Amino acid sequence: MSLSNASIVRLTNSAILKNARDAINKDDIINSAIRIQQIAAPTFAEQARAEYIQSLFRQLDLENVEMDDVYNVYGWLPGEYADAPALLISAHTDTVFPIETNLAVRNEGEQIYGPGLGDNSLGVAALLGLIEIFKNTGIPHEANLCFVANSREEGLGDLGGMRGVIQKLRDKVKAVIVLEGMALGRIYHAGIGVRRYKLTVTCPGGHSWLHFGGSSAIHSLMQFGSDLCKIEVPSVPRTTYNIGVIGGGTSVNTIASEAFCYIDLRSEDVESLQNLEQDVMSIADRLAREDVNFHFELVGNRPAGAIPIDHPLVRLAVDAHEAIQMKTELDGGSTDANIPLSEGIPTVCVGVSYGGNAHRLDEYIETAPIELGMWQLMLLTTAASNAISTW
Secondary structure, eight states, X not given: OOHHHHHHHHHHHSHHHHHHHHTOOHHHHHHHHHHHHTSOOBTTOOHHHHHHHHHHHHHTTOEEEEEOTTOOEEEEEOOSSTTSOEEEEEEEOOBSSOTTOOOOOEEETTEEEOTTIIIIIHHHHHHHHHHHHHHHHXXXXXXXXXXXXXXXXXXXXXXXXXXXXXXXXXXXXXXXXXXXXXXXXXXXXEEOEEEEEEEXXXXXXXXXXXTTTSOOHHHHHHHHHHHHTTOOOOTTTTEEEEEEEEEEOSOTTEEOSEEEEEEEEEESSHHHHHXXXXXXXXXXXXXXXXXXXXXXXXXXXXXXXXXXXXXXXXHHHHHHHHHTTOOOEEEEEOSTTHHHHHTXXXXXXXXXXXXXXXXXXXXXXXXXXXXXXXXXHHHHHHHHHTTGGGO
């Protein structure tokens, strides 16, 4: 039996942890997630949701509760030793949905549908539930626990919330656990590199009849997209590209003088990502003409980082899942974990339940696994807090 497995087994058999497990209330977690989800929180506009969470942190009697200027909310639960390193547990508050989105939810058996409910209102609700259980049951923990509801994880937020968190707490935090609502069974121990660009194409334009044959920004951008789709990328290390947003033009009978798109480039490998970037840039160089200009603006840079699968934090996460008789998949992804991993801080991202249709209006969570998801989270947090001083 490994040391990590032995640690988890001891915790599952302890009277205090058994009481803590009995304190898990699935309905409370679900209702909390829905209350959070009902407060719109598009990336960069998380203030209302952050203020609500800040009030709950204070109600839960955390210490040093504060909110910074990008709407990250912090709260501390001191450990047994004042000088012990800190374990950071985080969940992002922002969503991909515009402020005007209809946030109505509906129940269908053991599934609940609602935009942003799984990504990541359930993760934030699990964070709050974890705090409440630790406070109410007196679970012993050596490390200081720092709970953070952070902003700007999605899209053009570019992990800005977590960047601010790590910049603020870099000297205090020894390890990080990131919560995602719908990632149960997956353990992200690696952050893939992501580069995002806004590409703007400009040219003189003109009238669709009088200046037919002249350069069109939209036609040039369409040719760029066509050539992009012909790029061959490796499957190992996995490397991907995507044009996610496109726009431009003035009217149906105008040769467009400007068009733009947003491009998402990803890879598990730094060199492969750099090669993909070069291929993308070379397409624009080849298509550019004297009267057609291609301009790339870097709008997102998510750094890569990883810890090995035999790292104690990864092993604890695996063993916590085994304690709930759940098989795990070790994976890399683009999450808030990228930032601490890129700084050399041991980090895993774990889930609370299953779900589907992320970033769609019919996003849903499965309610049945939530209790087990909370139990594995409790085991992982407790075990990690008692072990990080040795890492």
